[in-house]
Amino acid sequence: MADGFKRRTPSRWGEGGALRDEILAAAARLLTESGREGDLSLRAVAREVGISAPSIYLHFADRAELVATVTQRAYERLATELREAREGEAANGPRAGLQAMTRRYCQLALDNPKLYRLMFGIERTLRSREEMASHPLFLVSQVWLEAVAACRGGGGEGRDEKRAGDMEGEGRDDQRVAWLLWFSLHGVVAMAMSTPFETDRHAMQEMADDLLKLALAG
Numbered sequence: 114m115a116d117g118f119k120r121r122t123p124s125r126w127g128e129g130g131a132l133r134d135e136i137l138a139a140a141a142r143l144l145t146e147s148g149r150e151g152d153l154s155l156r157a158v159a160r161e162v163g164i165s166a167p168s169i170y171l172h173f174a175d176r177a178e179l180v181a182t183v184t185q186r187a188y189e190r191l192a193t194e195l196r197e198a199r200e201g202e203a204a205n206g207p208r209a210g211l212q213a214m215t216r217r218y219c220q221l222a223l224d225n226p227k228l229y230r231l232m233f234g235i236e237r238t239l240r241s242r243e244e245m246a247s248h249p250l251f252l253v254s255q256v257w258l259e260a261v262a263a264c265r266g267g268g269g270e271g272r273d274e275k276r277a278g279d280m281e282g283e284g285r286d287d288q289r290v291a292w293l294l295w296f297s298l299h300g301v302v303a304m305a306m307s308t309p310f311e312t313d314r315h316a317m318q319e320m321a322d323d324l325l326k327l328a329l330a331g
Contacts, residue, residue, distance in 0.1 A: 132162075133172045135162050136158060136169055136173070136179070137179075137182060137183055139158050139162045140153065140158050140180070140183050141183045143158060143161060144180070144183060144227075144228070145225070145227050148226070148230050149231070149234075150180050150231060150234070153176065153179075153180065154176075155176055158179070184232055184249070185249040187228060187231075187232050188250055188252055189249060189252060191218075191221065191232075191253055192252040194221055195214045195217060195218060195256045195260075196256055198210075198213040198216070198217035199211065199214050199256075199260055201213060207260070207263035208264050208329075211260045211263075212321075212322060214256070214257070214260055215321040215324065215325050216318050216322075218302075219301070219302055219321050220314070222302040223305065223306075226306050229302070229306070233299065233303075254292070254295070257291040257292075261287050261290050261291040261294065261329075262287040262291075264329060265286070265287055290328050290329065293328050294325060297324045297327075297328070298321060298324060301321070301324070302317075305317065
């Protein structure tokens with residue numbers, strides 16, 4: 114075609130959701146290739162799918178909404194991957210589950226460096242408290258909190274007998290430890306991606322294990 118678009122068979126009635134998924138998949142591919150939100154254009158996404166650019170506006174208000182939806186799905190997948198890693202070690206105790214999470218986190222980040230940078234890059238800004246409260250990043254935060262609380266005894270036997278004030282204090286401590294571990298892992302991953310230091314996967318796992326020990330010992 115003269116405009117460079119691939120010819121796409123029009124969606125049948127009721128298949129609008131399928132086209133929306135195709136648009137999201139195309140945007141995710143392009144964003145992963147570039148690693149920068151600013152490089153994405155709706156025209157490029159439309160060309161990838163085989164539709165006209167205005168057709169995208171039937172599903173997304175603008176480019177910002179499209180990118181936000183792509184990153185939300187990425188956060189949801191990350192949360193799912195971490196939960197599955199933890200559940201896979203459930204028989205070996207909560208600490209083994211948390212260790213599996215830290216290792217999976219590093220693996221996923223290093224396997225998908227451009228997508229990881231996009232998810233946690235400075236271009237992703239929040240404009241209000243409402244956006245912050247509903248940001249899909251908190252899905253991942255909750256997974257870390259649950260795993261850390263299990264390791265530190267939160268929700269274990271005897272917890273119902275404790276005073277409410279003690280439980281509230283423990284909850285704050287669990288959140289602090291969860292963030293300490295997660296943010297430290299992010300720092301290790303970011304350094305591995307952005308510096309010339311040669312860090313193999315085994316070394317990354319060892320550092321993740323060390324961070325886990327330090328976080329739980331604090």
